[in-house]
Amino acid sequence: MLTAGVDIGAKTIKIVIVDDGEIKAKNITMSGYNLMESNAQAWADLETHYGYNTGDMDKILVTGAGRKAIKAADEVTEAVAAARGSFALCESVRTVIEVGSEEGRAIKIDEGGKVIDFAINEKCASGTGAFIEAMASVLGVPLEELGPMSLKSTSCVAIKAQCAVFAESELVTMIHSKIPKPDMARAIHDALAGRVVSMVRWVGIEQSVMLIGGVSRNIGFVKSLGQKLECEVIVPQDPEYVSAYGTALIAAGR
Amino acid sequence: MIKELFRKSDVFPNDSVTVWKDQGKKVIGFMCSYFPEEVIHAAGMLPFRIRGGSCTRTNCSDAVMSNYSCSFARSCLELAMNGTYGFLDGLIGQDSCSQMERLYDNWRFRTRLPFMHLLHLPYKNSDAGIEWYRHEISVLIESLEKAFQVTVTNENLARAIEVYNETRMLLRSLYELRRNENPPLTGAQSQSIILAATSMPREEYNELLRAALREIRSGEPIRDIRARLMVVGSSIDDPTFIKIIEDQGGLVVTDALCFGGRYFWEPVDNQGDPLLALAGAYLSRPKCPRMMNEHIPLFEFITDMVQNYKVDGIIFQKMKFCNFWGGESLFLEKKLKEFRIPFLSIEREQDLTNAAQIATRVEAFIEMIEGAI
Amino acid sequence: MAEEFWRWTESRWTNPDLSWKDGKILTAGVDVGSVSSQAVITVDGQVYAYANTRTEPDSASSAIKAINRALEDTGGLTLANIQYTVGTGYGRVNVPFAQRAITEISCHARGANFIYGPTIRTVLDMGGQDCKAIRCDEKGKVTSFLMNDKCAAGTGRSMEIFADVLGVSINEVGELSLQVEEEPPPVSSTCVVFAKSEAIGLLRKGWPREKVLASYSSAMAHRVVSLLERIGVEKEFGITGGIAKNKGVVTRLEKELGVTALIPNYDPQIAGALGAAMIAQALAEKANSRQDSR
């Protein structure tokens, strides 16, 4: 049975196609200004690269913040999708942390993979990928380099502000006082990790902990988060696809 | 000596507390300037006022108390949760404000101390209220006696009042020095000295303070003061805030803060029933907006200060989510305008994340007072 | 990004009717803001030249860039000829060649007094990162002020981000935002970091550009109106800072407030630097008289 999971994120659209639980194809596209169009584009890409089109699918399900825009398909909530995907990747997972561009989410799941609690941060930029992006541009460092750079940090400085706007001015002050860039990069990741951990504490931290979403591509953040949580954080291979994968599995009735 | 006092205020528990504990004696935490510390002293224990100090990261307490709580309360809880307050043998909670009450709730549920007691503080200063508070204090004494196998006698209480009255007198003379045209100490220094009072054995403190006063008197007076300022508002338990103000060229010469002038202003009448004296004196002490019927006296306390200390401008700071001081704005700001004293109203948080903005405002405020340019 | 729509144009100007060589006292004011940096040079209290430039990552070099632009085309005027310089704005302490730093609040009041005339009593400064409501007297001295507490929400920076996402030049956002038949509800988010996604979100809803801008401008206007109401608006009322040039925000603000803003005689964006130069003039005079009396 061929099914597809579509995750319409604020920044990117992710599609995963599975056949009896096995991943057959995946694609990531920018969400753009028109979600319907971008979604169509994503499918066109899938067709070119893998030869699948929507008509081949036995079932398509959507999730993600923009899911309401794709009117044709049935939906699952983000927390359910993320939990399903994470659990399928690793059955010992009890806490899933998802950090995307504009949302952060902490999900607690039981031994059966069922969601028992979740918390979201969608209002404050300081708990999301957008925070890192904004700070990276203040530093004048490309986003992809910020993580590796922070690993070179030798001393610990802290951004105190929770609000991204204040954080920005703190960073400017740091630049003026010639703090080394790696230390500032680390401070940025620590700040985000601090916010994320507060959110995770709401649902409680139970091991194993898995981190998913695009921001888990940032190794600097992963390190800071692990230190703050005082435990190991599992990052799967394609962290941004986990929710789409979970959605595809749900579509397959798995 | 004065350096010694700064040190005692800066770290906690400081060495005096450690020495005290090493002697096998007990330390009891309390939460509000309306708490009659004499009672703990009379029981042979050390009262220690809870504060958040320079605690800036509140990751644990944010999660349990939420972002809608006053960050002073959150910082205190953080320190409780991370073990900093492990040296306490007991804690006395008070409904001084609901954030403090909830701090006590969270504390009880998360890290139990051997002795925990909630003391109800009247919201009104009246005869009935004093009678009520007297009873509350006597109940507290009973449970202290039971829990720690001690007896609190009237003599002990009278003795404690005497010791504390001495502090009050000494601190008054410290404030007296700040009235000078060129005071010999800054507002930040003065606050450190008061903070030390709430965190070490009182006899030792009085001695240090007496010596420090001599030092201060012979010290170098501060010149080039751009403006004489007064700070009012929510509790400030760390001199950093005052320092930010003074770094802009103003000198804080007095305040109406509960870790400041309001802490010690009036002595306790040491005659007759000590419990009644304590209840009466504490309830009538310089006002906090939590007292429902004392907003006018609070305003008068401030204006008296303005006159006696030749204050040029008032800095009215409100901790975010502090309802009492935030709400007080309605009346106080109107009255201050009528009184024609310049004031600057600012919102802040414990971690002073907006320090740079505060500094700009204060600087502009000083420029406004100077008016010369 | 191919085109950067938010980039408002830098400018400079020299007063053709004045010659610096005849002047007794030459002073300068430099305003290093979060978004823009201006330098104004005055000759005996008259505006002689100014420059309006974008702020660089470093405050000191922004200040130098601004003053150098102002010194261009002046027939040999150099920094050495300038007797007194006042720095202002958020980088004020980092202006290397300034004798003194004065806050933007005092400077904007003073500058507005010059730009709008001594009758002005309420000044609203709306810039890149914050806004301030100032009450002042006939000499341009501050009598009270309020700043918005946090958040670049409803400030110039977010407006730039909107312009960028929508592909509208910043000079035109104001006009365009007024081309709606009905006012849409104001946007709700207040965080500059989310400004971009806010704009994208509205576009995804199918809103035309003018509607998105209208929604944002009215949110901005509403926020400053509440700031103004808290301090109390006394006539006459004038606006300074870059947003003063944004008609969409100004019109909405006037409507909600029920007061018409004064028309500026100079570029309102230079008010801070201009005020700083005026204060520099006063300070220089004071210093000179002190020297004379000795």
Added chain:
Amino acid sequence: MKEIKDIVEYMATSLTSIMDHITKKYPERRWLYEAQQHYWVSIHQARQMGIPVVWHNQSIPPELLYAMGVVPLCLDVLSTSMAAFHVLSSRYLDISHKYVPEYVCAVNKIVIGVVMSGDIPLPDAMIYASGPCDSARISYPMIAETLNIPHFSVDAPFQDNQRGYQYIAGQLKEAVAFLEEMTGKRLDTSAMARVIEQSNLSYDLFSQIAELRKTTPCPLPGKLLAMNSVALGMSGTPQLVKFLKKQYEDGLEKVRRKEGCLPVERKRVAWMQNPVFFNIGIVDWMEKEFGAVLPMDAFGWRRAALIEDVLDKDAVFEGLAKRSLMVPMTHMGSSPVEYWMESATELFRDYQCDTAIFAGHVGCTHFWAVGKLLKDMIYDRFGVTTLVFDIDALDPRYVGTDVIQNRIRDFMETIG
């Protein structure tokens, strides 16, 4: 918007026209609004007839004022009722921000906006007690001092015992003396007895309604829980008794027929905090959308608090003191957290709730501060996850109905 000169008049006319409309279209729903209409109309008329008006807050039992022959206006009822009129509430909230920070509770901010704008005639006197929270404790004295209204404050520490009641009772007596002086009215025993009898009836009905609501399926809709908050201003009036009696009879009838208020009841929701005052219809939506009823909320009225001897002055005052502490917000908010926990426990134990929602009002910083304790307790004891999110119960501009609905829907789809 039309100029408003007198907000009381506005409320009175609005409710009258709502009533006219309902009488024509849905006469069977008249009873829902009758009590409210009567409340506002009588305050409005009092002014014209020269009867003294006394403002009070929710922790002063209005019985006392009715018995004195003055007309009470409960300021908290003013703001919670006005929350339904969004243009008005927004306007007064904006005005209040000129005077106090935004984090002060909107219940109090709306009142501050109204009084500072001068859109309400000032009362002859004002009395307030220290419940339920800091925001109220500061706002009411501030209003009185700022506007020079003769006022009396009652210290009401939360001590749920004889000594506590007596302390409050003593002050309520002082308050009466103060009011007698200010209004020229007297408190006479027989008037008092009549009012207390009425209030006994309504408290009794509250407890019986609460009993009925334990039934599965739940006989009464959730919206009524929110509407019951008029009791803050109307306890002691026959109108309140009538309103509650009708509720009780409807409920009883349903229970007899073994019917619920919904065709199919799928979920029983424990609502942990204030109703969404700006749109109490949100619970209707929940009922329709998910078959989810609200048997009871943690702030609900359910204790009888009867005063046995209505002629014994001391007993009456003590009973009123008790009632002051029993007002839901005070009972859960001025007290140690165990009281809120106990109230929540009842929802799961006695009302068989299976879903928990804490739509925390941002003004209630003191509930937020123990929200996590409550959530953990509910999970540990009942295995139920609580949905937690922030709203301003009186200001739809903070988060609107759509956002609240999305939160609830996501939760129902994820956990439910």
